[in-house]
Amino acid sequence: MADPITISDLTKVYREGQIEVSAVNRLSFSLREGEVVGLFGPSGSGKTTLLSILGCILRATSGSLKLYGNEVSTLPEEKLPAIRKRYISFIFQGFNLFPALTAMENVQLGLKMKGISGADAESRAKEMLAEVGLEQRLRFLPRDLSGGQKQRVAVARALAADSPIILADEPTGNLDHANGRKVMELLKKLAVDKNRCVVVATHDNRIEDIFDRIIYMEDGGIIRERRGST
Numbered sequence: 001m002a003d004p005i006t007i008s009d010l011t012k013v014y015r016e017g018q019i020e021v022s023a024v025n026r027l028s029f030s031l032r033e034g035e036v037v038g039l040f041g042p043s044g045s046g047k048t049t050l051l052s053i054l055g056c057i058l059r060a061t062s063g064s065l066k067l068y069g070n071e072v073s074t075l076p077e078e079k080l081p082a083i084r085k086r087y088i089s090f091i092f093q094g095f096n097l098f099p100a101l102t103a104m105e106n107v108q109l110g111l112k113m114k115g116i117s118g119a120d121a122e123s124r125a126k127e128m129l130a131e132v133g134l135e136q137r138l139r140f141l142p143r144d145l146s147g148g149q150k151q152r153v154a155v156a157r158a159l160a161a162d163s164p165i166i167l168a169d170e171p172t173g174n175l176d177h178a179n180g181r182k183v184m185e186l187l188k189k190l191a192v193d194k195n196r197c198v199v200v201a202t203h204d205n206r207i208e209d210i211f212d213r214i215i216y217m218e219d220g221g222i223i224r225e226r227r228g229s230t
């Protein structure tokens with residue numbers, strides 16, 4: 001079977017007036033099932049841009065993106081929502097929770113976008129929130145949750161959707177060490193237990209040991225790669 005993600009010569013150029021920035025510069029790699037991959041690099045190195053292209057939220061300027069062997073970069077815009085629905089869960093930087101919805105409702109909304117609603121969605125949301133240790137907080141609004149708890153709701157939403165590819169942008173950025181590790185361990189468990197492909201953009205070197213593979217970026221390019229310690 002084809003790898004979940006294969007890119008070749010992938011490039012993204014942002015144009016603003018006369019100025020061009022190559023945020024992603026001719027990158028090529030394949031990512032496997034069951035692999036937890038870290039995209040490391042300083043701010044501005046192109047991590048968010050790359051992750052957004054992998055998640056079919058943003059289109060590359062040139063080059064190829066294949067998901068499970070299917071070319072995505074040449075598909076028309078209107079096909080992309082279906083691709084995202086089928087393959088991708090995205091954990092955004094800064095949680096992206098709806099402030100007026102409870103933890104349960106936020107997770108259920110994620111399920112609704114995948115076409116699951118009603119009693120199914122409810123029991124699944126409950127199960128996932130329990131999985132991330134929030135069974136006592138189902139009816140809490142985001143403002144009544146700590147940063148770590150909010151991030152765990154965002155992880156539960158991604159878990160519930162049960163997508164084969166999970167992309168997370170700086171998921172530990174707003175968390176203290178203990179909560180950051182908890183979130184990463186949940187993502188790791190998902191890769192190991194369910195053979196998911198998990199890609200995490202981060203510059204948090206406290207969590208380096210979690211990754212099976214680390215790709216170090218600078219100025220849109222790969223400067224170094226390491227296969228992990230685990």
Ligand SMILES: Nc1ncnc2c1ncn2[C@@H]1O[C@H](COP(=O)(O)OP(=O)(O)O)[C@@H](O)[C@H]1O
Binds near residue numbers: 021022041047
């Ligand atoms: N929407 C945009 N328009 C123009 N330039 C952008 C845009 N988004 C990001 N950039 C530029 O692209 C480069 C990579 O940014 P980004 O992907 O956000 O990196 P990182 O996530 O590693 O901080 C930076 O130079 C940034 O200023």
Ligand SMILES: [Mg+2]
Binds near residue numbers: 047048
């Ligand atoms: Mg970023």
